[in-house]
Amino acid sequence: MKLNQTKIILILIGALLIGVLGGYGGVKLAQNQGDNSAIEMSDSDNGTLSNSGEESGGELSGDLDKVSQIFELIQSNYIEDVDDNELVEGAIEGMLSTLDDPHTSYLDSEMMEQFNEQIESSFEGIGAEVSEVDGYITIMSPMKESPAEKAGLRPNDQVLSVDGESLEGLNVNEAVAKIRGEKGTDVVLEIQRSGTSDPFEVTIERDTIPVETVYSEVDSEGGNDTGVIQITNFSEHTGEEFEEQLTELENQGIDGLVIDVRGNPGGLLDVAEEILQQFVPSDMPYLQIEDADGNAEEYVSDLDEQKDYPISVLIDEGSASASEIIAVAMKELDYDIVGETSFGKGSVQQAIPLGDDSSVKMTTFRWLSPNGNSIDGEGVEPTIEQRQDDYYYATPIQVTDDEPLTVDHTSEAIANMQEMLSGLEYDTGRTDGYFSEETESAVEAFQEDNDLEVTGEVDEETGGLIETQVVEKIREGEDDRQLERSLEELYQ
Structure with missing residues (x-):
């Protein structure tokens, strides 16, 4: 199937965004022209979708007769009233569930409405x-x-x-x-x-x-002006926003560039292509798409040469799909990839309309790196591995006023609290989960600094404020070891 003839416009990690891109669960490939017949993929090379009600053989016809027979039996004999549409949708979901593919699912009309609205709006x-x-x-x-x-x-x-x-x-x-x-x-x-x-x-x-997906700034530490562009999602306007902000950074005379796709779950394939076409020259593909028969098609830019400044890409375990397309292409172009191994989503889904405002989101292709490698299930490994400080990974403190965290006790909650206080620069003496006297002193200092009752015990109020300050510190980018390492290595 030639993808340049039937354009895939979306690729993502086979998930639904809750409140950001809720219902954003597939790839819109083609429109069914209003009828209710099944849509099947054509075997021809022109890559078109065909609407067909014909069975491929007597065995398939018999199986479908069985489904129809069960439908009629339920209608005629089941003791409770049943909505016919619910029966049909249940049958569809049942068939798709047998594929054992979490990225393949049925999207009813409501989900598809959310899908279409949320690509370009706020949620x-x-x-x-x-x-x-x-x-x-x-x-x-x-x-x-x-x-x-x-x-x-x-x-x-x-x-x-x-x-x-x-x-x-x-x-x-x-x-x-x-x-x-x-x-x-x-x-x-x-x-x-x-x-x-x-x-x-x-x-x-x-x-x-709001769907705001591109943020940029210039970091001037270390004597170099480094452009840092963060992409949080590959949405409808991300490509043009990225190009505008990159151009602005280049006009400011940046010495290097960091592209940050940490925590970016993916999005529009077109956008990933638009971005890569600005970096990957025409002598190598920036992406390959492989069909079910193992045939891969290469995608190439018209760029003459690479940028004349150093570039690195930041990734973590939340970087997936389109983010990984960016990361692995830049890696195979010999740019540094800094951070932690990414999620590992290398398949492509299509949202195929069924003619009644519903669709089936189905895995139909795999995407491959420029060199033809799949990262599915493995992720993109960084060239420079760098974790954040431990408090970045701490679990929220579970505590009640009836059972506060106190001296001489040991628990996971205490270990998490110690990690968080350490991240806030209070010396707890240890982070192994034992509530020592040094830990008590650290709690007292935190309480005093924040106008809390100084008890040395961690109750709901103290624990909640510790968590809040840690989250705020992380969101503000303090102690961002991955970005710091990327900036250090960029000019080596």
Whole structure:
């Protein structure tokens, strides 16, 4: 199938953005012209989609007859009233679930409406993207300045329940429906974080999430003027925003460039292409797309030569899909990639309309690096590995006023509290989870500095304020070891 003839315009990590791009679950490839027949991929080289009601053989016809027979049996004999549309949608979801692909799903008309609205607008929700990973609804990335980020959610956090209702057995679409909601309303998520034995609850107030995806600045530390461009999502206007801001930085005479796609879950394939076409010269492809038969098509820019300044790319475990397309292409162009191994999403989904405002989001292609490598399930490994300080990864402090954290006790909650206080530059003496006298002194100093009752114990108020200050420090980019390392290595 030739992708230059049937243009894929979206690629993402097979997830739904909650409140940022809720319903953003697939790739719009072609429009069905209003009929309700099934859409199937043509085997011809012209890559068109065809509408066909013809069966490929007697066996398929018999199987479909069985489905029709069950439908009629339910209509005629089931003791309760059943909505015919719900039966049809249930059958579709059942077929897709047998593929055992978390990135393939059915999008009803409501989800598709959200999908079409949210590519270019602002949304109400918590501002995080989720996917199904190993059977769990999992946070892929909280968005910049979103309620999810402010609440301290991190990539790979597993969402166990929403407002006390378990998500076990629900697909991504059903989970998203529970988490989404109106601005100003609260949602309580039960989170399981890697490295901790006990889950914890996070209460998040939903808000309006604007789609602002490109941020830039000039860093002049170390004697060099380095342009830093952060891309938080690959949305409709990201490409032109990136080009405008890059041009502005170049007009200021930058000595080098850092492209930051940490926490970026992906988005529009067109945008990733637009960005790479500004960096990858025509003597190598910037991307390859592989079909089900293993045939790969190369995509090449018309750029004559590389930029005349050094470039590095920042990635982390929340960088996925289109972010990884950028990262691996720049890596194979011999630029440094700094940070931590990315998520590992190398497949492409298409949202294929069914003619009634609903669609099937289905995995139909793989994307490959310029050299023909797949990162699916593995991620992009950095050329320069760099973790953040430990407090960046700390779990929220679980504590009640009835059972505060006190001297001579040991727990994971105390270890997390010690990591956070250390990150706020209070000397706890240790971070192993034992509440020592030095830790007590650190708590007392924090309480005194913040006009709290000085008890040396960590209750809900003290624990909550510690968390708030840590999240604010992270959001402000303090102690950003990955960016610091990128700037250090850029001119080596």
